[in-house]
Amino acid sequence: MLELEPQESLAARVAALPKIHLHCHLEGTLRESTFLELTARDGLPTRYRPGAAAEEEDRSPREPGKVYAFADFSEFLLLFAAVSRALSRPEDYERLAEEFAADALRRGVAYGELFISPSVWRFFHPNLDLQACVAAIHGVFARVERSHGVAFRSIVDLTRNFGAASAMETARFAASATELGVIGIGLGGDEVRFPPELFVDAFAFARSEGLHAVVHAGEASGAASVRSAVEHLRAERIGHGIRALEEPSVLALLREREIPIEVCPTSNRRTGVVGTAEEHPLPALLAAGLRVVIDDDDPALFGAHIDDEYVALARIAGESALRACIATAIDASFAPISLKRSLEERLRSAE
Numbered sequence: 001m002l003e004l005e006p007q008e009s010l011a012a013r014v015a016a017l018p019k020i021h022l023h024c025h026l027e028g029t030l031r032e033s034t035f036l037e038l039t040a041r042d043g044l045p046t047r048y049r050p051g052a053a054a055e056e057e058d059r060s061p062r063e064p065g066k067v068y069a070f071a072d073f074s075e076f077l078l079l080f081a082a083v084s085r086a087l088s089r090p091e092d093y094e095r096l097a098e099e100f101a102a103d104a105l106r107r108g109v110a111y112g113e114l115f116i117s118p119s120v121w122r123f124f125h126p127n128l129d130l131q132a133c134v135a136a137i138h139g140v141f142a143r144v145e146r147s148h149g150v151a152f153r154s155i156v157d158l159t160r161n162f163g164a165a166s167a168m169e170t171a172r173f174a175a176s177a178t179e180l181g182v183i184g185i186g187l188g189g190d191e192v193r194f195p196p197e198l199f200v201d202a203f204a205f206a207r208s209e210g211l212h213a214v215v216h217a218g219e220a221s222g223a224a225s226v227r228s229a230v231e232h233l234r235a236e237r238i239g240h241g242i243r244a245l246e247e248p249s250v251l252a253l254l255r256e257r258e259i260p261i262e263v264c265p266t267s268n269r270r271t272g273v274v275g276t277a278e279e280h281p282l283p284a285l286l287a288a289g290l291r292v293v294i295d296d297d298d299p300a301l302f303g304a305h306i307d308d309e310y311v312a313l314a315r316i317a318g319e320s321a322l323r324a325c326i327a328t329a330i331d332a333s334f335a336p337i338s339l340k341r342s343l344e345e346r347l348r349s350a351e
């Protein structure tokens with residue numbers, strides 16, 4: 001019998017592990033082929049350049065394999081916007097959720113809390129029925145849960161670029177959609193121009209409605225942004241959070257309050273937050289004693305999925321560190337305790 005190469009056997013072992021999505025944007029999972037199909041259907045460019053002449057958008061690429069390209073973080077945000085613009089009808093969101101779920105099941109995802117950004121959807125399609133879109137997503141997720149026993153929930157991103165008033169409106173929408181699988185709110189977008197403290201009211205309202213609260217911080221901005229997300233918004237988890245390393249007192253705050261950080265290594269490299277894969281501070285974050293979970297952020301756009309991230313972590317820090325991160329993700333999730341116990345059992349029994 002041929003002996004497997006160590007890397008192949010690592011990939012096989014990772015394939016058997018349950019994957020937990022805590023930091024993945026549903027829109028960012030849209031297959032490139034589907035994006036091309038939807039933009040062709042609606043006569044839309046594949047690029048979004050606010051204020052640019054129509055001709056510039058018309059030069060947008062349509063060649064498969066070259067559409068999901070960007071040079072830096074701000075171009076990435078514009079690509080995310082272009083992808084969101086392509087989703088213009090409730091049935092598009094149903095398809096997005098169906099394709100996400102099929103891909104996730106194939107990769108061994110066992111549970112997921114997915115970000116959705118309805119304020120971005122409505123920015124492009126003012127008359128879009130948000131409730132119908134979330135219902136379409138939830139319908140798919142409910143079917144998957146019944147047929148495969150894998151639960152997916154939604155976290156509504158308030159999208160900081162639209163400002164505080166819009167965030168409050170979106171938080172109200174999130175509170176109205178708990179029957180449709182919405183369990184919390186998040187805060188993504190331009191962290192530099194829109195710091196956490198602008199959104200105190202929206203987060204206080206959401207918490208009072210029983211929603212969970214998570215915040216992207218310490219990605220494009222430094223450690224002060226992480227502190228603000230914890231102290232002002234009472235974030236239960238921090239998206240990215242890698243720049244907490246710049247300030248020991250912020251590391252201490254995260255440790256003291258046992259707040260997990262959702263680290264997305266390929267995303268950080270592709271958006272230019274870190275230089276190379278070797279320069280990623282993941283080992284330092286683990287060494288600092290933080291609760292670290294690993295995810296893929298916008299896997300279709302970044303070209304790396306959760307299983308790729310798990311394999312990369314195992315190579316950098318070892319398989320026991322990977323298993324520890326999965327156990328942390330189960331614990332840090334907002335799943336009911338009975339589901340956490342069964343996910344833990346699945347992790348223990350995975351060879």
Ligand SMILES: [Zn+2]
Nearest residue numbers: 188216239297
């Ligand atoms: Zn994110």
